[in-house]
Amino acid sequence: xxxxxxxxxxxxxxxxxxxxxxxxxxxxxxxxxxxxxxxxxxxxxxxxxxxxxxxxxxxxxxxxxxxxxxxxxxxxxxxxxxxxxxxxxxxxxxxxxxxxxxxxxxxxxxxxxxxxxxxxxxxxxxxxxxxxxxxxxxxxxxxxxxxxxxxxxxxxxxxxxxxxxxxxxxxxxxxxxxxxxxxxxxxxxxxxxxxxxxxxxxxxxxxxxxxxxxxxxxxxxxxxxxxxxxxxxxxxxxxxxxxxxxxxxxxxxxxxxxxxxxxxxxxxxxxxxxxxxxxxxxxxxxxxxxxxxxxxxxxxxxxxxxxxxxxxxxxxxxxxxxxxxxxxxxxxxxxxxxxxxxxxxxxxxxxxxxxxxxxxxxxxxxxxxxxxxxxxxxxxxxxxxxxxxxxxxxxxxxxxxxxxxxxxxxxxxxxxxxxxxxxxxxxxxxxxxxxxxxxxxxxxxxxxxxxxxxxxxxxxxxxxxxxxxxxxxxxxxxxxxxxxxxxxxxxxxxxxxxxxxxxxxxxxxxxxxxxxxxxxxxxxxxxxxxxxxxxxxxxxxxxxxxxxxxxxxxxxxxxxxxxxxxxxxxxxxxxxxxxxxxxxxxxxxxxxxxxxxxxxxxxxxxxxxxxxxxxxxxxxxxxxxxxxxxxxxxxxxxxxxxxxxxxxxxxxxxxxxxxxxxxxxxxxx
Numbered sequence: 001x002x003x004x005x006x007x008x009x010x011x012x013x014x015x016x017x018x019x020x021x022x023x024x025x026x027x028x029x030x031x032x033x034x035x036x037x038x039x040x041x042x043x044x045x046x047x048x049x050x051x052x053x054x055x056x057x058x059x060x061x062x063x064x065x066x067x068x069x070x071x072x073x074x075x076x077x078x079x080x081x082x083x084x085x086x087x088x089x090x091x092x093x094x095x096x097x098x099x100x101x102x103x104x105x106x107x108x109x110x111x112x113x114x115x116x117x118x119x120x121x122x123x124x125x126x127x128x129x130x131x132x133x134x135x136x137x138x139x140x141x142x143x144x145x146x147x148x149x150x151x152x153x154x155x156x157x158x159x160x161x162x163x164x165x166x167x168x169x170x171x172x173x174x175x176x177x178x179x180x181x182x183x184x185x186x187x188x189x190x191x192x193x194x195x196x197x198x199x200x201x202x203x204x205x206x207x208x209x210x211x212x213x214x215x216x217x218x219x220x221x222x223x224x225x226x227x228x229x230x231x232x233x234x235x236x237x238x239x240x241x242x243x244x245x246x247x248x249x250x251x252x253x254x255x256x257x258x259x260x261x262x263x264x265x266x267x268x269x270x271x272x273x274x275x276x277x278x279x280x281x282x283x284x285x286x287x288x289x290x291x292x293x294x295x296x297x298x299x300x301x302x303x304x305x306x307x308x309x310x311x312x313x314x315x316x317x318x319x320x321x322x323x324x325x326x327x328x329x330x331x332x333x334x335x336x337x338x339x340x341x342x343x344x345x346x347x348x349x350x351x352x353x354x355x356x357x358x359x360x361x362x363x364x365x366x367x368x369x370x371x372x373x374x375x376x377x378x379x380x381x382x383x384x385x386x387x388x389x390x391x392x393x394x395x396x397x398x399x400x401x402x403x404x405x406x407x408x409x410x411x412x413x414x415x416x417x418x419x420x421x422x423x424x425x426x427x428x429x430x431x432x433x434x435x436x437x438x439x440x441x442x443x444x445x446x447x448x449x450x451x452x453x454x455x456x457x458x459x460x461x462x463x464x465x466x467x468x469x470x471x472x473x474x475x476x477x478x479x480x481x482x483x484x485x486x487x488x489x490x491x492x493x494x495x496x497x498x499x500x501x502x503x504x505x506x507x508x509x510x511x512x513x514x515x516x517x518x519x520x521x522x523x524x525x526x527x528x529x530x531x532x533x534x535x536x537x538x539x540x541x542x543x544x545x546x547x548x549x550x551x552x553x554x555x556x557x558x559x560x561x562x563x564x565x566x567x568x569x570x571x572x573x574x575x576x577x578x579x580x581x582x583x584x585x586x587x588x589x590x591x592x593x594x595x596x597x598x599x600x601x602x603x604x605x606x607x608x609x610x611x612x613x614x615x616x617x618x619x620x621x622x623x624x625x626x627x628x629x630x631x632x633x634x635x636x637x638x639x640x641x642x643x644x645x646x647x648x649x650x651x652x653x654x655x656x657x658x659x660x661x662x663x664x665x666x667x668x669x
Contacts, residue, residue, distance in 0.1 A: 003135060004194065006193065006336070007182075007336070008184045009065070010179075011063030011065070014303075015049065017047045018047065021037040021172070022037065032166075032172075040265055040266075044294070046293060052088060053087055056149060057082060058147070060178030060180040061178075064182050067344060072106045072108040073107070075108045075110070078108055079129060079130060081118070081123045081126040081298050083148065083297055083298060084148050085098055091549060092436065092547045093544070094545045095467040096658035097113055097465055097659060099114055100535060100540055111142070112473075113535055114464055116462060116464055117462065117463040118439045118462035118463065119439060124196070127193070128197075130183045131196060131486075135486075136484045141185075145180035151176055153171045153210065154171045156217075156220050159216065168220055174221075175295060177293065179303060179306075190337060191337050191338065193335070194337070195333070196335075197239070200462075201329045201452065202445035202446035203446060205328055205446050207327065208221070211433045211437075211554075212553050223327075229266060232331065236270070236333075237273055240274060243321065253319050254321050256304075258304045258321065258323065259288075261303070264291055271286055289303065306345075309346060310345070316342060317337065319337050322334040327438035329442075379521050379526060379529065380519070380527050381526050383415065383416070383489070385410060385517075386406045386514070387637045388403070390624070399428065400495070401513075402512055403426070403493055407513075410493075418449050420489045423490035424445050425474040426440045426444055427474040429467060430498055441461035441463050467658035468629055468631070469662065469663050470657065471630070474492040482519065492515070493515040494630050495511070495512065499556075506558060509628045513630060516633060527668060528667055529582075529666035529667070532665075533575060533662070534571040536571060539567055542567070542660065544559040544658065565602045570609070572656065573609045583666050587611040591616060591651065592618070592645065593618065593652045594652070599621060603621060651666070652665070652667070
């Protein structure tokens with residue numbers, strides 16, 4: 001069977017309402033003097049009215065299922081890659097993961113869920129993660145989905161732009177869209193993704209960022225557009241040629257080279273940069289639809305696929321080159337060859353089938369093959385561990401400082417140097433300034449000096465979010481990357497802080513940081529065994545973390561209903577039973593349990609829920625409060641190198657978080 005993955009189905013949802021550039025400019029309190037329609041080439045965009053980011057994602061997901069041979073129940077994993085998590089008016093959601101909301105809406109009740117966030121590279125990053133999970137045999141098929149309601153940023157810019165050189169002007173080039181793809185293994189070596197790679201040049205993380213505005217209500221996007229494009233044009237042609245060379249293609253083999261649809265002008269400038277680098281002309285194979293849809297951020301490449309397939313401009317066998325640049329700076333290239341997806345897409349969503357767009361596609365029996373064995377048979381181990389525990393003063397350090405302290409301690413204890421870290425995954429939830437773009441991982445990579453300039457390197461940094469379960473999700477993802485041969489060493493890192501000047505007194509998590517460096521174990525029998533997660537999405541509304549955008553700089557609001565601990569215990573009972581069964585272990589064979597330090601009551605009730613004696617459970621609640629994503633690593637660090645973590649011992653790592661998601665993993669010391 002092929003080792004390649006393919007796009008099995010595609011779903012695009014475009015809001016019906018349009019807004020012209022002229023109408024948007026007329027809404028500005030201080031209209032820029034630039035003719036943005038002429039400069040950018042953007043004439044109009046779609047605008048969600050009465051719909052939010054989650055609605056766009058769900059409707060795109062439903063359309064992807066409508067043409068798929070899979071049903072929602074067949075999906076093993078759902079990854080949501082939205083930047084704009086505007087799920088309600090004047091509100092930005094950090095938890096639960098948007099993927100959990102999509103799962104509940106489409107009825108994919110058996111799917112693993114988490115969010116992958118990496119600015120405009122998000123969907124391609126999500127497909128890259130999915131590729132690792134499929135190649136490692138962790139999943140068979142899954143959905144990558146994004147709902148981008150970007151217009152709240154444009155509305156803030158219209159209110160707050162002060163002059164024609166204001167950094168928020170780029171927000172006026174945005175549009176709304178939802179996109180979803182179902183990914184599975186290709187049955188034919190000729191079709192699917194041949195090359196998919198992301199590289200983060202974290203030295204340039206300052207060119208574009210988004211967070212609650214300090215000027216007034218709303219979220220803002222600040223972009224140093226000219227410098228950003230200049231730096232991107234300086235480096236992306238090298239990686240473009242690398243993708244072509246690795247695939248064995250020249251430009252003559254490419255039918256469509258799809259760039260990120262930033263603007264008509266930006267695409268033209270990118271083509272010129274490619275010509276300069278190659279020293280020759282290139283074919284006219286660069287689709288551009290920014291004129292009528294504007295910049296739909298993470299969804300833009302797939303909106304092009306939608307548009308060109310419906311216009312009969314793409315056929316089976318076409319070779320596609322995907323080109324993306326995102327804040328961070330993240331440069332991404334992918335090559336793929338289409339199977340019969342265009343014909344199937346036209347049959348389902350073409351004009352002759354337009355009346356059936358929202359109908360239910362009849363389910364067919366799907367023959368599910370067994371997962372392939374991974375490339376590396378050795379387990380993934382924790383090579384080193386570093387922490388930055390809570391201090392006496394809660395605000396003594398920033399979230400980034402805690403992450404860097406933990407990361408440096410982890411690197412200092414490691415046999416690897418900074419250049420060896422191929423993947424950096426940040427799974428922290430709450431961060432300085434409530435920043436939502438770029439990925440916090442890019443700031444961490446910059447601070448740790450992880451290949452921060454491009455120079456032909458391939459270090460990838462991105463965020464993974466799933467509340468308190470994010471740390472264990474990130475470990476599983478990196479485990480898949482190592483087993484599939486995508487990386488030889490990687491780091492999972494997290495930190496938490498409430499950066500509000502006057503924090504809500506009910507916020508319970510003191511600032512902290514934790515980092516784990518993972519690699520393939522040098523000998524058999526050491527490292528991570530199975531993982532198991534349980535998500536009770538019927539209780540999803542009982543645990544939320546949102547930022548209210550109704551005031552300057554935003555305000556973090558947590559909603560934690562009574563009874564959460566009981567839900568966590570019930571979920572852990574199921575997850576632990578599943579993970580023990582997968583590894584053929586009995587509860588009495590576990591020597592050490594590292595749980596999140598949620599409360600003394602929780603830890604006292606844990607033995608009854610999982611069937612493991614309390615004497616084997618790490619309980620630090622007398623001196624270590626719950627620190628969310630960092631809690632389990634902080635507990636593990638207290639035993640690291642001690643008698644309960646010597647060779648031959650077996651550990652159980654636990655996680656609990658919004659969703660309601662609980663997780664368990666076996667670790668062989």
